[in-house]
Amino acid sequence: MFKSLTSVGRKLPDVGIPSAPLESLPLSMQRAVRLMLSGAAATGAWGLFLVIVMIVNKNDLITSSGKKITSGQLATGIIYSVLITLILAAVWVLMARMNQRGRSWARITSTALFVLWSIETYATIGGAGGSGLAIVDAILVLVTWLIGLGALFMLWRRESSDFFRVER
Numbered sequence: 001m002f003k004s005l006t007s008v009g010r011k012l013p014d015v016g017i018p019s020a021p022l023e024s025l026p027l028s029m030q031r032a033v034r035l036m037l038s039g040a041a042a043t044g045a046w047g048l049f050l051v052i053v054m055i056v057n058k059n060d061l062i063t064s065s066g067k068k069i070t071s072g073q074l075a076t077g078i079i080y081s082v083l084i085t086l087i088l089a090a091v092w093v094l095m096a097r098m099n100q101r102g103r104s105w106a107r108i109t110s111t112a113l114f115v116l117w118s119i120e121t122y123a124t125i126g127g128a129g130g131s132g133l134a135i136v137d138a139i140l141v142l143v144t145w146l147i148g149l150g151a152l153f154m155l156w157r158r159e160s161s162d163f164f165r166v167e168r
Contacts, residue, residue: 022034022100025100025163026159026160026162026163027159028154028155028157028159028160029099029100029154029155029159029160029163031150031151031154032096032099032151032152032154032155032160033096033099033100035147035148035150035151035154036092036093036095036096036099036110036147036151037092037093037096038147039092039144039147039148039151040089040090040092040093040096041089042140042143042144042147043085043088043089043092043144044085044089045140046085046137046140046141046144047081047082047084047085047086047088047089048085049136049137049140050081050085050137051078051081051082051085053133053137054074054077054078054081055074055078057133058074061074061077091113095109095110095113099155102163102164102166104164107155107156107160107164110151110152110155111152111155111156113148114148114149114151114152117144117145117148118145120141121141121142121144121145124137124138124141124142125138125141125142
C-alpha cells in the first residue's frame with residue numbers, strides 16, 4: 001500500500017557539496033566562518049537577554065494603549081522572541097556553511113543581510129534611552145553588528161574572492 005512512498009531501491013538525490021574542512025580554507029575564509037558562527041552565538045545571547053528582561057519585568061510591561069500586558073501577551077512575546085532569535089541564529093549558521101562551501105550567492109546574501117542588520121542596529125541605538133536595559137540591548141546589537149562587519153571584511157578580501165572563483 002505505501003511502497004510507492006518508500007525509497008527502497010532508489011538513490012536519494014545529492015543535497016549539495018559537503019563543506020570543505022575549515023583548515024583547508026584560506027585564512028580569511030576561516031576567520032569569516034568563525035565570525036559568522038560567533039554571530040549566531042551573539043544573536044542567541046541577545047535573544048536570551050530579551051526573554052529574561054520580559055520575564056523579570058512582566059509586571060512593568062504595558063501595551064501601546066497603556067494597559068498592563070496579560071499573561072497570554074507575555075507568553076506570545078516570549079515565543080515570538082525565541083522564534084526570531086532561532087531564525088536569526090540559523091541564518092548566521094546557514095550563511096557560514098554556504099560561504100564555507102564557496103557559494104558566491106551566499107557572500108552576496110550575507111552582505112544584504114548585513115545591510116538589514118545595520119538598519120536594525122541604527123534603530124536600536126537611536127531608540128536606546130537612559131535605562132540600563134536599553135543600553136545593554138544596544139550594546140548586544142552593536143556587538144553583533146561588529147561581528148557581521150568583521151565577517152564581511154573577511155569575505156571580501158582578495159584571498160576569499162579567489163576562493164569563491166574556483167569552480168565547485
